[in-house]
Amino acid sequence: MYQSIMPQFKLPPWFGAQMGVPGSDTPLGFRNNPQGLVYYVDASHGDANDNNDGTDPNQPKATIQSAITASNATIDWAATPPYTGMNWIIVSPGEYAENLTPPYYCKVIGLGLATGNTTDICVDIHPVAGSPLAGTGLGAHWFNIHFTCDTAAPVLDFGVMNSCVFENCAITDGNPGLATVGIDTTDANSSWIIGSLFKGNSNPLTIGVRSTGDFYSCRVIGCEICAVTTGIDLAGAALCGNAIAAHNYIWGGGAVLLATGILDSVVGDLLCAGNWITATDAINHADANMTIDNHVINAGVGAIELVGT
Amino acid sequence: MKLEDLNQYKHLPPKEFDAKLDEILKAQAEARRATMPTTEKKKLVLKKVGDK
Secondary structure, X not given: OOOOOOOOOOOOOOOOOOOOOOOOOOOOOOOOOOOOOEEEEXXXXXXXXXXXXXXXXXXXXXXXXXXXXXXXXXXOOOOOOOOOOOEEEEEOOEEEOOOEOOOEEEEEEEOOOOOOOOOOOOEEEOOOXXXXXXXXXXXXXXEOOEEEEOOOOOOEEEEEXXXXXXXXOEEEEOOOOOOOEEEEEEEEEOOEEEOOEEEOOOOOEEEEEEEOOOEEOOEEEOXXXXXXXXXXXOOXXXXXXXXXXXXXXXXXXXXXXXXXXXXXXXXXXXXEXXXXXXXXXXXXXXXXXXXXXXXXXXXXOXXXXXXXX | OOHHHHXXXXXXXXXXXXXXXXXXXXXXXXXXXXXXXXXXXXXXXXHHHHHO
């Protein structure tokens, strides 16, 4: 058997990765970079309290909004860039009945599995009424989080949504047929929606993703979008340059026949490539040259189109 | 108002602060739209290139 002739080293027991940063010297600390802060949220923790500063995993915050408020308070808007090492918010699994106002320049990481249907294995932001998240998106990365809306409102309701990422998230209608739009924005720029699931309870969302202003340089990639009216709706959008919808599965979720898969009938700048869509009208686009190799079934005309639409 | 001016509003509740940020970013988007060609303008340009 091969035996290393190299001497063995042991790392020192104390690792001061974030020297001077509260909470970073605990063995349970999550370390990301030398300057950004890490906040912990765990409503089920015995010592959870919003009066904690939240940087020690043994004394987490009880609500996500409290961590967001603490993180936003570290931003110096007069500086360039306004943040010093992007902060992280680490959220433990559970149901959080909150109507959040967004963090800025921050990563919000859900532990557990966002695809789980029960809150014991995922972070479910699920208020009694209204949108789980509403406000202005600016430099926020949401990862592995389940958002649920029970009333007639968008699940994620943004005015401006700039430089945001939604990755591996589940965006759902918790009360069949009530939530209106999965991600709704009046003006989006450079935001990515990746690998996320838009689904309903027994009835899908009305619209998956919608922009009524710009959708400039945005991406919708690798998502499963279940909707009733429209999967991706850019009919009211203004600037859609550099925007891409690729490798998505867009359908009615089995409960209904989706009316329109991708709607870019006015501007026609959204590049649609490699999507798999079943709908009455799979792709309604102003520029056929912007649709490449989409696999669609237009139920209305009974056609299967493999190249373009 | 610019992003740099937001420090003076940090004491506001999250939703009120967010409204100030929204106002600034919407103005930035409006300015961006004014400097970029609309689809109609873009298509006219493409047509001219094609004509050549």
